[in-house]
Amino acid sequence: MAVMAWLLVSAGPAGTQDEPKVSWSVNLHLRSLDEIPKRLREPEGSTLAFARGKASLTVGNCEEYLNAVNAGYHPATNRDNDMSVPFVHDCFVLRDLQHARAPTSSASYRFTPDSLTQLPPLLVRGAREVTDAAEQAEKRGESWKQFDPTLRVTRTDSDSLNAENKDTAYFLTIRASGDFTGDGVEQIAVFASANTKRGSWSHAEYMVLSPTGHGTLARVTDRLAPYRVKAIQRGENQ
Numbered sequence: 001m002a003v004m005a006w007l008l009v010s011a012g013p014a015g016t017q018d019e020p021k022v023s024w025s026v027n028l029h030l031r032s033l034d035e036i037p038k039r040l041r042e043p044e045g046s047t048l049a050f051a052r053g054k055a056s057l058t059v060g061n062c063e064e065y066l067n068a069v070n071a072g073y074h075p076a077t078n079r080d081n082d083m084s085v086p087f088v089h090d091c092f093v094l095r096d097l098q099h100a101r102a103p104t105s106s107a108s109y110r111f112t113p114d115s116l117t118q119l120p121p122l123l124v125r126g127a128r129e130v131t132d133a134a135e136q137a138e139k140r141g142e143s144w145k146q147f148d149p150t151l152r153v154t155r156t157d158s159d160s161l162n163a164e165n166k167d168t169a170y171f172l173t174i175r176a177s178g179d180f181t182g183d184g185v186e187q188i189a190v191f192a193s194a195n196t197k198r199g200s201w202s203h204a205e206y207m208v209l210s211p212t213g214h215g216t217l218a219r220v221t222d223r224l225a226p227y228r229v230k231a232i233q234r235g236e237n238q
Contacts (some may be wrong), residue, residue, distance in 0.1 A: 022178035
């Protein structure tokens with residue numbers, strides 16, 4: 001895949017340079033998709049305490065982290081929540097790359113200053129009424145910029161985007177691309193984080209975004225962890 005060759009490693013059958021392939025960030029430290037099971041068991045650099053009611057456990061690699069999140073565990077303290085960012089950054093995309101396919105058509109997405117008008121509302125912070133409003137806006141197909149007109153891009157390149165409003169700074173980066181839903185369309189797996197400018201609040205999410213026939217990106221993962229990928233029918237986003 002030529003457009004993100006400096007960032008992403010490609011895997012797939014031999015062919016022309018423009019042939020669609022599954023691609024991933026070099027920062028995942030994978031030479032091939034066959035290495036994912038081993039990579040899932042490698043330490044992520046910190047140990048997290050997880051809790052579920054009175055039950056507790058500790059996790060230190062992506063395999064343990066994904067098992068805990070799937071079982072309904074959550075970080076036990078605010079510190080563990082902050083320390084979980086590297087796990088969100090790596091673990092979900094490693095999980096989904098195991099099932100990704102080479103798309104039947106390629107239209108590789110690059111972040112640009114116009115991306116705020118293409119992305120759905122993301123990382124919205126506030127009272128339940130605010131987050132519910134963001135969810136409804138996303139269902140209506142509104143963009144992040146429509147939902148928050150004060151949002152502006154501060155920096156962008158093909159694989160990452162920084163944006164901010166008066167209260168919060170945002171960072172998005174493409175972790176992989178491929179067909180994650182089985183509809184043949186190339187999608188992007190994205191890590192996204194938000195940090196308040198006043199105080200210590202921070203939040204990180206993972207999502208898979210799929211292009212629509214309207215020139216926008218639609219989220220095809222659940223909004224909350226464990227961010228399961230939703231299988232979509234061919235033509236649904238057309």
